Amino acid sequence: MLLRFENYYIVPIQIKDAYPIYDFVIDNEDRLKRYFPLTLKKNLTPELSKIFVKKKVRKFQKNKEFLFTINENNIKELLGLIYLKALDWKNKHGELAYCIGHQFEGKGITTKAITVLTNYIFSKFDLRTLKIIVHKTNLPSILVAENCHFTWIKTLKNEHKPPGEKPLDMELYELYKTIQH
Template identity: 45%
Template sequence: MISGEYFTIDVLQLSDAPSLSKMMVENRSRFQRFFPYTLAQNLTPAASEEYIQRKKKQNTERTEFTWTIRDKKTTKIAGLIILKELDWKRGVGELAYCIGQKFEGLGWVTRTVETITKYAFSELRLRTLQIITHKTNIGSIRVAEKCGFQWQKKLVKSYTAPDGIALDMELYERYTDPEASGR
């Protein structure tokens, strides 16, 4: 667990299921377009328990890591950060994150991304981290840029939204070795 002044970053626990489900459902309209699978798996506390069990297994197997961003005052889940699409041979992983609307703009996601980036580079020995976002997600773009991720390219029709429309996404990357950029 990592603790900041107003929030903590922690692994998911089964006891988080009600809080996780509530946060996801309360922010359904916010998450349904770009976080639909996580949302769909957390619509009830029972579904969140299953989700958490899967995430704990993935963490143990080192196939994916999921952490909570928790309001320190209430201990309720404010958001998630996920390190996924891990390619251990190439040393690459992708960061995905979401935050509840009432916690937006507080800098929690930026500080969380900075923390998990340091962890991924120093402890997991990854060499490249990616953030893939849509051009309309200005908050996510700001987080990526504030955390030292550089825009690399447009990923043409790389994401199909729940409405079936294929969208272009923007790829941002950060490297442990700054000389590695542009490869």
């Protein structure tokens, strides 16, 4: 699977992504520590990244969680990550979580990637609802959700516990698959 948009593409996590993910995490440590603490913790060394990637590839193959990388054509550097996680196949919903490298923020790449991936997910998977959970102060992420036509649903009390902080209330956004008649 390869999803192209403009000068970028999205692909499933691959074993060869261990070093690029390690580099991405180290370069964006400050951005990841609050909302992606487990991804950060599991990629602090190249050896940990190899283990992380192997586990994510296995989860992908078993349809338990899907991790995608955002890449730019002709450049080896990883731009960002998108998770499709918290999958509930019975109730047909999942959650998207995304992060982009600091040098690529504000260029619309994440919005375009989420739009392309959302269309793919709704066409290929038996999911009816996608969720994005974001903190109210994370304005760039809120803009991605809104620009991708996700609707604010409600505030989730004490939803996320960043390391060394009290639990945070988070905002729930949802997007529903439109059924074609």
